[in-house]
Amino acid sequence: MHVPSGADRPHRDFLNIADFSPADTFALLALAERMRVGAYADKPLAGKALAMLFMKSSTRTRMSFEVGAIQLGGTAHFLSPRDVQIGRGEPIGDTARVLSRYVHGIMIRTFAHQDVIELAQYADIPVINGLTDLSHPCQILADVLTVQQHLGDIRGKTVAWIGDGNNMANSWIEAAAHLGFALRLACPAGYDPDEQFLAHAASQGANVQLLRDPREAVANADVVTTDVWASMGQEEEQAKRALAFALYQVDGDLMARARSHAIFLHCLPAHRGEEVTADVIDGPQSVVWDEAENRLHIQKAIMAALMGNVPL
Numbered sequence: 319m320h321v322p323s324g325a326d327r328p329h330r331d332f333l334n335i336a337d338f339s340p341a342d343t344f345a346l347l348a349l350a351e352r353m354r355v356g357a358y359a360d361k362p363l364a365g366k367a368l369a370m371l372f373m374k375s376s377t378r379t380r381m382s383f384e385v386g387a388i389q390l391g392g393t394a395h396f397l398s399p400r401d402v403q404i405g406r407g408e409p410i411g412d413t414a415r416v417l418s419r420y421v422h423g424i425m426i427r428t429f430a431h432q433d434v435i436e437l438a439q440y441a442d443i444p445v446i447n448g449l450t451d452l453s454h455p456c457q458i459l460a461d462v463l464t465v466q467q468h469l470g471d472i473r474g475k476t477v478a479w480i481g482d483g484n485n486m487a488n489s490w491i492e493a494a495a496h497l498g499f500a501l502r503l504a505c506p507a508g509y510d511p512d513e514q515f516l517a518h519a520a521s522q523g524a525n526v527q528l529l530r531d532p533r534e535a536v537a538n539a540d541v542v543t544t545d546v547w548a549s550m551g552q553e554e555e556q557a558k559r560a561l562a563f564a565l566y567q568v569d570g571d572l573m574a575r576a577r578s579h580a581i582f583l584h585c586l587p588a589h590r591g592e593e594v595t596a597d598v599i600d601g602p603q604s605v606v607w608d609e610a611e612n613r614l615h616i617q618k619a620i621m622a623a624l625m626g627n628v629p630l
C-alpha cells in the first residue's frame with residue numbers, strides 16, 4: 319500500500335502555522351487583507367468543492383469556510399460524525415481516499431491531531447486543520463490579520479496570552495517564532511502549553527516567555543488575549559479548572575496594565591465572568607467581532623492558495 323508522504327504530493331496542506339513559510343504567510347495575510355477591504359472579486363474555486371469534517375461543534379469555523387468557499391465560486395459540504403461512516407468506524411485513510419475522488423480540499427476539526435496527519439497522509443488533495451486538541455492555526459492567522467488591521471505590522475509587537483496553555487496558545491507560540499513578534503504567556507502551573515511547541519520556538523530564537531503572573535505578561539503588551547478555561551472535550555474538568563484559573567481572568571484592572579492602545583482578542587465562544595469580564599470583551603479595547611469576521615477573510619485566502627492555485 320502506498321502512503322504518500324507530504325513531500326511527493328503535488329499539493330500542500332495547512333495543518334500548522336509553519337506549513338506556509340514566513341514569506342508565504344505574510345503574502346497570505348496580504349491576500350486576506352485585500353479580501354477584507356473588498357478588493358478581491360476572483361472566483362478561484364469555481365467548479366471546486368470543500369468537504370468539512372466536524373467532530374466537534376463550531377459556529378465561526380463552519381460558517382466562515384462555508385460562506386468563504388461560496389464567495390470564491392465553489393461549494394462546501396458539512397459532514398458530522400452522525401452523518402458519515404467515520405462515526406461508525408470507517409478508517410480515516412479510507413475516508414481520505416474516497417473524499418479525494420469527489421472534492422478538492424478537506425477541512426477537518428477533531429480531537430487528536432494525529433487523525434489530521436493521517437487524513438493528510440492518505441488524501442490526494444489539500445487538508446486544512448480547523449482545530450485539534452493540539453493547535454488552531456486558522457484562528458491564529460485571523461488573529462494576526464486583526465492585529466495588523468488595528469495596530470499595523472505584527473513584527474515587533476508584544477502579545478500577552480492569559481490562561482490555559484491550550485491549542486490556541488500552542489499556535490500563538492508557533493506564530494511568534496514564525497512571524498517575529500514577542501509572546502508572553504501566563505499559565506497556571508499544570509496548564510502549560512505543549513513542550514514541543516515551546517522547545518521549537520526556543521530553538522528558533524523566538525521571543526517567547528512562559529510566566530505565571532498575568533500582570534507580568536501584560537506589562538507593555540500591545541495585544542491581550544485569552545480563551546475558555548475548559549476547551550471542547552474537557553467539559554468534565556470545568557469545576558477543577560475554574561479553581562485553577564481563578565487568578566487568570568482578564569478584567570479591567572489587568573487590561574489597564576497593558577499599553578494604552580492595547581487591543582483585546584478572544585477566539586470565541588467566550589464565557590463572560592470566567593476568563594474575561596463583560597466590561598473588557600464588550601468594552602472599547604475589544605476587537606473580537608473584527609476577529610471573528612477575519613476568520614472569513616483568512617479562510618478564503620487559505621482556500622484560494624491551496625485549492626484555487628492562487629500564487630502567493
Ligand code: CP
Pocket residue numbers: 375376377378379380449457585586587
Ligand atoms: N473560534 C472558533 O474556532 O469558533 P468556532 O468553534 O465557533 O468555530
Ligand code: NVA
Pocket residue numbers: 449484485486545546548549550585586587
Ligand atoms: N480552546 C478552545 C477553542 C475554541 C475555538 C477549544 O478547543 O474548545
